[in-house]
Amino acid sequence: MYFISRVVGAYDIDTLIRREEANNWSDLLFLMRSSWFSRRWVIQELALAKEATIRCGSKEVDAISLFDMNFPKIRTLLSDRPGDYYAITELRPLGAKILVDILSNTFFRAADRSLFEPAKSLETLVSSLPTFETTDRRDTVYAFLNIAKDTFPKFAPGLAPAGIDIPPLTSDYGHDLLTVYTNFVRYVVASSKSLDIICRHWALPERQDMALVTKSSRGLPSWIKTVPDSSYGQPSEELNGRKNGDSFVGLPDARIYNASRGKWPEIRFGMEPSGSPSFSDSHVPDGDSASTPMATETALTHGVDSISINSQVTSRAPSPTNSHFSDRSSSSDSKILPDTPTSSSPTSPISEHHDPKYQDSSIYVKGFVLGTVSWKTDPISAGIIPQVALERLGWSRTEGKAGCHPVPDQVWRTLVADRGPDGRPPPSWYHRACLRCLVHDTPNGHVATKDILEQRSSGIMSDYVKRVQAVAWNRVVLEGMSAKSRHGETLVGIGPPRTEKDDLICILFGCSVPCIIRPWVLTNLNSNNGIKCRNPSTREQPDYYEFIGEAFIYGKMDGQAIESISPEDLLARTQEFRLL
Known part of the structure; x- marks a missing residue:
């Protein structure tokens, strides 16, 4: 604590970055x-405070931003102490740093430091602060209601866009975790007119000890992404370095791509009748929203001792996905539906015998199939880009070594998801930096990004490689066959680690990036062992889809997929996907 006071008072912090100060650092x-x-509730305490101090024992200092820019030099002081050197490999996920970065701009303040009004939306706060822990997982959302601009009591009533009925969002501890999360997603989609929230890893999974107490452990649907799969994992893992790539959709107030060309989401939740209006039915900005009869729906009704199945078939056009299912004979008997009965029909038995402990955890969203995954790498481990991935993207190692083969745009742009770290178009020198990385690859043709950073801590190669890591870490490089291309167009890109061959690459209306989804067919319906599922065979209609995650598809990130087809073709290809 004495040392912090010295840091605060130092005119030049470099004077304290010395070997004799290593113990203090x-x-x-x-x-x-x-x-x-x-701790999640600390965020509200600090955000609402007029002044914030850190107290330890009898010592007290101002809460300040410490040594962010000098962290690499400070960490070098500890290089001879492995325990300290590897304890924090990167400051970015550190809770203390996030608190300073986020909370310094959470409220607009008057000259006397009193609160004026909140500056960030509830969606932004939940998405920006996912790794902050809370005992009651419902506080993942509730802890921010009093500091978000759209739910702050004084300002919230006048923030709804004209003509849009946004469902109110208040704390209710009578709701179980799935209900709280579902209501949050419903609120975000309505208020933001975007489906990007289903791509972000914002949700804290239910604590097992709490689940035993409440007897409500049901798992979460695939469209609610959890913090353990985020860039730096759950709070207990955040100091171990990067775990996954950064989100492609970015934060709510800084959208990076526009794959669905600004189209608003068409979505309905769970037990809403198929004839009820979706969010976008009466709020389409350009009047070109397409809709088709919804797919065959399967109503799952949960009884006390058994699960019964009722199917209600509605008239529909042939699914455009039918021709893209190959015969996958592997049965996924280990995959069992979440213990939540679902219904999409107002006449389903669940409407007559509804148990409030159970609810439909499906969402129904509209979009179209862009293509089918035909090949993919294993997840990129430790930031090593394999040679086979580079070749599939279009890099010729032999010609590149000879210096007569420039790096194709498809290669260097895909590796950085065609953006810089600020979400803007990549700088032109990325092309040159990528060439240097490829020419200085390892003997087996791989590009080891960690090795490059250890050898070159600064410069264009370092900046480029850091961006490659943020994009590709633990993701897969994939190829896909376009769904409707007459010329057999090959799609290339980067997808989530669980991507598999024959998954579908889709454009979901309201989502700023393409998405990977996986079709499933229910099976063993008469078995006492519960409902199981398998991959659909050729021309077999899926019962539901699993949402695998967001993807970068080269040349399809800014609305090109929609712009390249006629309104009539878009209407014909549009379908409703049941995500569970």
């Missing part, structure tokens, strides 16, 4: 790793 890093900095 080590102690400060230990303090910053305190679990207090990762």
Whole structure:
């Protein structure tokens, strides 16, 4: 605590980055790793405070932003102490840093530092602060209601866009976790007119000990992405370095792509009747929203001792996905539907015998199939881009070594998802940096990004490689066959780690990036062992789809997929997907 005071008072912090101060920096890093900095309710305490101080024992100092820009030099001081050197490999996921970065701009303040009005939406706060822990997982959302601009009591009533009925969002601890999360997603989609929230890893999974107490452990549907699969994992893992790539959709107030060409989402939740209006039915900005009769629906009704199945078939056009299902004979008996009965029909038995403990966890969204995954790599481990991935993207190693083969746009742009770290178009020198990385690859043709960073801590190669890691870490490089291309167009891109061959690449209306979904067919319906599922065979209609995650598809990120087809073709290809 004395040392923090010295840091605060130092005119030049470089004067303290010396070997004899290593113990002090080590102690400060230990303090910053305190679990207090990762408690979710701390965020509200600090955001609403007029002044914030850190107190430890009898010592007290101002809460300040510490050594962010100098972290690499400070970490070097600890290089001879492996325990300290590897304790924090990157400051970005550290709770203490996030608190300073986010909370300094959470409220607009008057000259006397009193609160004026909140500056960030509820969606932004939940998406920006996913790794902050809370005992009651419902507080993943509820902890921010009093500091978000759209739910702040004084300002919320006048924030709804004209003509849009946004469902109110208030804390209700009588709701179970799935209900709270579903209501949050419903609210976000209505208020933002975007489906991007289903791509972000924002939700804290239910605590097992709490699930035993409440007897409500049902798992979450695939369209609610959880924090353990985020860039740096759950709070207990955040200091171990990067775990996954950064989100392609970015934060709510900084949209990066526009794959669905600004089309609003067409979505309905769970037990809403098929004839009820979706969010976008009466709010389409350009009047070109397409809709088709919905797919065959399967109503699942949960009884006390058994699960019965009722199917209600509605008239529909042939599914445009039928021709893209190959015969996958592998049965997925290990996959069991979540313990939540679902219904999409107002006449289904669940309407007559509804148990409030259970609810339909499906959402129905509209979009169209862009293509089918035909090939993919294993997840890119430790940031090593394999040679086979580079070749599939279009890189010729032999010609490149000879210096007569420029790096194709498809290669260097795909590896950085065609954006810089700020979400803007990539700088022109990325092309040159990529060529240097490829020419200086390992003997087996792979590009080891971690090795490059250890050898070159700065420069264009370093900046480029850091962006490649943020995009490709633990993701797969994929190829896909276009659904409707007469010329057999091959799609290339980067997808989530669980991507498999024959998954579908889709454009979902309201989502700013393409998505990967997986079709499933229910099976063993008369078995006492529960409902199971398998991959659909050729021309077999899926019962539902699993949402695998967001993807980058080269040349399809800014509305090209929609712009390249006529309104009539778009209407014919549009279908409703049941995501569970």
